[in-house]
Amino acid sequence: MAPNHPLGKDLLSAADLSAPDLIDVMARSRRMLQADGQGGTTSNSRKIVANLFFQRSTRTKLGFEVAALRLGHRSIDAYDPDRNRVGSSNGDNFPDHIRTIAQLADLLVIRHSEEGKCQEVARLAPVPVINGGNGSDEHPTQALIDLFCMLEMKGSIDNLSLAISCDSRARYAYSLLLLLKHMPPRRLTFCVDPEVHFSEKTQSALDVLADLGTQISIVHDLEECLDHDVLNIQTQDLTSKVKSTLDGGDLPSYAEKDPFVITADKILKAKSDIIILNPLPRQGELDSSCDSLPNARYFEQVKLSTYVRMAVLERMLSGIPWTGAAALARA
Amino acid sequence: MAPNHPLGKDLLSAADLSAPDLIDVMARSRRMLQADGQGGTTSNSRKIVANLFFQRSTRTKLGFEVAALRLGHRSIDAYDPDRNRVGSSNGDNFPDHIRTIAQLADLLVIRHSEEGKCQEVARLAPVPVINGGNGSDEHPTQALIDLFCMLEMKGSIDNLSLAISCDSRARYAYSLLLLLKHMPPRRLTFCVDPEVHFSEKTQSALDVLADLGTQISIVHDLEECLDHDVLNIQTQDLTSKVKSTLDGGDLPSYAEKDPFVITADKILKAKSDIIILNPLPRQGELDSSCDSLPNARYFEQVKLSTYVRMAVLERMLSGIPWTGAAALARA
């Protein structure tokens, strides 16, 4: 952090949020929901939110664009799609590009495949920076969205049983663990391939939750957690099981047999009223047979995401700092 | 149509408009024209219009963007230009992409080369959908623009003689026929290649107009209809005649000889005051020698298009349903 940057200006990690910060974001999100995305700022305080998506995105990129617009602000796409235009001269190097955008805009949202890039951007930019996904590290705003959905759909977190089915690339899941320490659920079950080993930081986040009283379990088949209240599922890498089925054999019924694919049949057989969330896109872990069940809430999740992004933008564009441990450590 | 979608929410076909709907859109368009594109909504009711152009477009895409902005609303480009970005992960499948955008935006405008895609989008999206051109089927908003131009430039339709010169891909022309049954002209002449056969639905639309008293003719040379009030011309496929001339022979004068190309010389020779409209882009059917004549009204047509698109957006974003036969049949 450059010495004269305001403390707590950036949202790079879910650990940038203290418990009061989290409560504030949830309250703002609910206010946005109740106003149905209207309200926002008067025309003379409009701000520019710059999207810098070096990795592909649909929901996060368009979501922040829409959130800015619904707040009465403006959004620009500051990623350079002309990089490969024939006959173009060379453009800026990465730091100069960031320093330039930071002079034109009031807030940057960045997604990059390299984990450290969002920290570099935060150091280069005097304006607030939001991490919209950095490699396989974190995706703090997705975690805020997931938490808000659980609060809206189930009322509270403390008595909740939550299942997370994901792979080792699930950056949203680690961010969610960091947030849950401020609102620990009653029970948390991870459904992962036996080959997946938790990273040290994930294990540490789980230990914190265990210390707070959450009952932690690990299973290797989704059907073992269909009695939970919420299933948060996303598998970007197809599991070796799915892959071998796809390569080899019984294609039409692989989904039913794969322990990491949720299907309508599994839900109906278990008579489960589990709520299914998915940050999307899905790669096969969420069978389309689920879409017509009342359990399917992942498109409602997209709807609610706008209110959370509006809440985060409103707070950060007002200059309110984050006060979590990570934010303070960057000082 | 999903059972809980509002009836008449979408504008997919010109047949979605009843006569009162058409009169309403024309009246709104004129109000927009008189306010010169200003006015529109107050800042607290701003909406998001999402453009989903799977096929190339200049006027329709930028036109709806500009219309939304002039109304005080916002526009986002929700087509995914990053589909082929190197190193990107897979994105959403088509239905998930539509369902996602429909949660972020308040109205979708779609163009797709497959005729049935706009119906699929309308079924998937709880919000209103506008067909911005579906294959060679329909282009209802272009037809509304053409009708508004004729009304503004000639005062009324009922005493009008209208010539349409097009090929079988002219989706705007079929949409225009569907609208004209609510405002039948005195005379309608189609100028087409003898090889072109009308589709069953086009023939049916012509029969309806004939029953309403319109004098229908078919000719194979533009010079036979230069005594008409209006020429609406667009040929996306060069005719075999033009092609053979281009391949073979007398290049500089092919335009004069081609019966489906309008030139200044033809207009001046006929002392015609026919008004020329063209939805653009032109492929050779409209010689640039026409551009400086008072007959050329196709760029004024672009100017007027904004008011019509504003009218359509204003109506649909206010939740006013379409009440034409096609809209009711989708219930």
Add this chain to the structure above:
Amino acid sequence: MAPNHPLGKDLLSAADLSAPDLIDVMARSRRMLQADGQGGTTSNSRKIVANLFFQRSTRTKLGFEVAALRLGHRSIDAYDPDRNRVGSSNGDNFPDHIRTIAQLADLLVIRHSEEGKCQEVARLAPVPVINGGNGSDEHPTQALIDLFCMLEMKGSIDNLSLAISCDSRARYAYSLLLLLKHMPPRRLTFCVDPEVHFSEKTQSALDVLADLGTQISIVHDLEECLDHDVLNIQTQDLTSKVKSTLDGGDLPSYAEKDPFVITADKILKAKSDIIILNPLPRQGELDSSCDSLPNARYFEQVKLSTYVRMAVLERMLSGIPWTGAAALARA
């Protein structure tokens, strides 16, 4: 110029500005700076600014987009990025594309590699046109930005010593010379490769300044002008000296030895308090060692650029004509 186009509608050359025009733009820029980019127009007079960048751009393109948005107006990207989309039909030819955009938008900003294209666009469009860089000819708004920076950072121009280090492609430098005749500096030193020959028009602009009392010098090493107040540097073509060093030899220290590269060591050795401006991107002429020195003002220059672009847009969208010699000559 078409006969019925308003006189002085376009900003194509720095010579379109008379002395009062320049004073007006500087005053408006300062007002925008003092309001910190806020204020602007009421919601009912919103206008559409269309960007048409046929050549790559970061600052100019995003800068005009941001300036329009901060004024309460809107911006659209009217360059067609879909030109090469597989399966697309042919689009408009260049003149039709411009005529179309000019009917949808209220002002066009164009960048093109061909010098004459901005004049063609200005003739085709009834609305105001800004030259955002035409080949190696001119970049008038960049020159306005540079002048505003010098005024803000040094208070006035008339007692200033200004060094310009550039190559023959530096379109901003020629535009700046044209503006300086209205505010001649005390001293102007060009630092160029001995192989560079001034064009006739550049020599003519220098002669005008000399007649107005500016002391003109030419040097071939940056270290000879480190006693000046301001260094405006940009070299898009690496000099033959730099290139031969890069190809051949002592890579790490080439910057120190190259007479056209500014480094922190050179500045510190000369104990210089010269202000460094650069329109960016840099290609190697501005060593990153300079970035942490107080002399480095090129990112502050980006910040100030927004106010100047707001000033130019505000003036032109209000319909105030340019009254310089070039503007009058186009009548």
